[in-house]
Amino acid sequence: MAEKNEKxxxxxxxxxxxxxxxxxxxxxxxxxxxxxxGFVFVEVFKASAAKKDxxxxxxxxxxxxxxxxxxEDSEVNxxxxxxxxxxxxxxxxxxxxxxxxxxxAAELSYILADYESTVSYYDAAYTKxxxxxxxxxxxxxxGVALEEMKKLDxxxxxxxxxxxxPEFGMASHAYFSYARILDTKGDYAAxxxxxxxxxxxxxDNEWADTAKSRLIALEAEGKL
Numbered sequence: 288m289a290e291k292n293e294k295x296x297x298x299x300x301x302x303x304x305x306x307x308x309x310x311x312x313x314x315x316x317x318x319x320x321x322x323x324x325g326f327v328f329v330e331v332f333k334a335s336a337a338k339k340d341x342x343x344x345x346x347x348x349x350x351x352x353x354x355x356x357x358x359e360d361s362e363v364n365x366x367x368x369x370x371x372x373x374x375x376x377x378x379x380x381x382x383x384x385x386x387x388x389x390x391x392a393a394e395l396s397y398i399l400a401d402y403e404s405t406v407s408y409y410d411a412a413y414t415k416x417x418x419x420x421x422x423x424x425x426x427x428x429x430g431v432a433l434e435e436m437k438k439l440d441x442x443x444x445x446x447x448x449x450x451x452x453p454e455f456g457m458a459s460h461a462y463f464s465y466a467r468i469l470d471t472k473g474d475y476a477a478x479x480x481x482x483x484x485x486x487x488x489x490x491d492n493e494w495a496d497t498a499k500s501r502l503i504a505l506e507a508e509g510k511l
Contacts, residue, residue: 340377340380340384340388341383341384341387343377344374344377344384344387344388344391347370347373347374347391348370348391351366351367351370351395363398364398364399367395367398367399368395368399370391370392370395371392371395371396371399371404374388374391374392378392378408378411381415382415383416385411385412385415385416386412386415386416386419386421389408389409389411389412389415390408390409390412390421390424390425392404392408393405393408393409393412393425393428393432396408397428397431397432400435402432402433402435402436403436405428405429405432406429406432406433406436409425409426409428409429409432410425410429412425413425413426413429420454420455422452423448423449423452423455423457423458423461424449424455424457426445426448426449426452427445427446427449427455427457427460427461427464429445430442430443430444430445430446430449430461430464433445434464434468439468439471439472442464442468443465443468443469446461446462446464446465446468447461447465449461450462450465458488458489459485459488459489459492459493459494459495460494462481462484462485462488462489462494462498463482463485463494463497463498465481466478466479466481466482466485466498466501469481470501470505475505475510475511476511478501478505479502479505479511482498482499482501482502483498483502485498486498486499486502
């Protein structure tokens with residue numbers, strides 16, 4: 288019964304929809320949607336204007352989610368582009384509506400492989416919500432887009448910044464991503480320091496365990 292109920296949630300529908308129609312979607316997309324929706328429910332009643340804007344933004348989101356799972360890729364891309372266009376007036380707004388609109392536009396831009404726009408939308412969402420817990424999520428996912436663009440130094444800096452945010456739920460992943468880029472670039476000493484930081488800060492964590500394994504491998508390969 289629990290599994291059936293889970294499959295009926297909007298987030299689960301979106302997850303299945305995007306997995307089928309577009310590979311490489313940001314791993315944390317569903318996490319982001321859940322966090323932002325939670326933020327919405329806390330803030331939505333503060334102003335009627337914000338409530339109206341958020342309702343419009345969510346309507347565009349649900350229109351996309353409710354499309355059949357067998358929708359062709361070309362149609363998915365068309366729908367994503369149309370949704371971004373519809374979100375344009377809201378991405379310029381401040382506050383929670385602006386944060387929500389820019390984060391959704393960023394995700395849709397990522398689906399379209401428009402990584403420059405993805406970065407721009409996440410920058411806007413971060414600026415409009417610096418004090419909210421969406422801030423490190425925006426920075427982390429900006430790093431993912433930058434990595435897709437092969438801008439490894441910028442991506443590493445984004446991961447590092449996100450990892451150092453207090454109480455960021457994906458900090459261990461961010462540390463590992465930061466170290467991984469240093470590792471890939473051949474800066475093994477710096478990568479090892481970040482791997483060690485990850486291991487020291489987190490226990491019983493899959494990313495810390497992976498970091499330990501990588502440290503052992505680097506030593507075995509004589510790279511440290």
